[in-house]
């Protein structure tokens with residue numbers, strides 16, 4: 001592993017780094033904690049970060065937990081862990097965007113070294129970390145006003161003409177399935193614009209930009225609503241470990257995942273090593289309200305819905321209904337805005353579906 005920004009990585013050691021990312025807009029940033037775990041055994045380089053959105057706490061905690069759990073003597077290759085990329089949002093508890101430029105960083109990958117703060121930050125992440133890795137995992141969850149059912153997103157091979165791009169997408173899908181969450185979304189086009197106050201510069205999400213650089217990558221989501229759910233932390237820790245096993249970085253999984261496995265008990269009684277039934281979806285429908293008002297969802301994350309089903313209403317402050325929200329597809333509610341106050345054109349939910 002040659003990652004110039006981290007300096008020399010010592011084989012057989014876990015090292016703590018405080019990293020100043022390049023970029024004029026980032027010059028006064030507090031340094032970002034990064035942990036490298038380097039085995040004496042050769043193997044792939046895996047880069048894992050969380051905190052592209054600063055209010056997705058279980059994802060951030062999962063990266064911290066991995067840094068304390070993974071033992072350089074028991075893995076092969078190198079794992080690089082960054083708990084929080086969007087540190088300004090984390091410090092200020094800002095959902096969706098970076099408070100410095102009000103841009104959603106996950107819409108401006110692969111960034112721009114001459115762009116706004118978020119564009120310089122994503123550019124640094126891609127060029128200092130992702131391109132030096134053999135695989136990349138970006139951990140997310142529902143942001144502070146969102147609940148969700150755990151799922152993984154990756155690039156789909158569909159529509160890719162280039163054989164190298166198809167190969168990267170295929171390997172990304174294998175990683176997504178290996179993560180073992182209930183749903184995998186394999187999408188062929190970048191996910192929707194503007195999941196925040198302002199649209200970013202029309203860029204890509206992290207996993208899509210990484211795939212375009214030739215690095216197999218996934219984005220995994222668990223937890224939400226601004227809280228630290230232990231079962232979500234455990235799912236994300238276990239998912240990264242599952243991917244490491246898939247990549248050949250872990251042979252004897254049992255020896256150092258005991259903690260995360262015992263934490264998996266809450267939701268399901270099945271043993272952590274049994275294959276999870278994962279449903280692969282190919283379409284991500286995001287629903288918005290036309291009006292500002294009060295949001296009354298009739299569904300929750302993980303609920304299955306039918307095309308034409310009324311799944312919520314938006315009312316005004318007199319209690320009159322302004323709009324009935326109807327599902328445009330047969331699918332599953334992957335994420336849901338849980339705060340009752342919604343703005344005009346505000347995001348209500350995302351429904352995963354199979355292509356008709």
Ligand SMILES: [Zn+2]
Nearest residue numbers: 053056140141
């Ligand atoms: Zn996120």
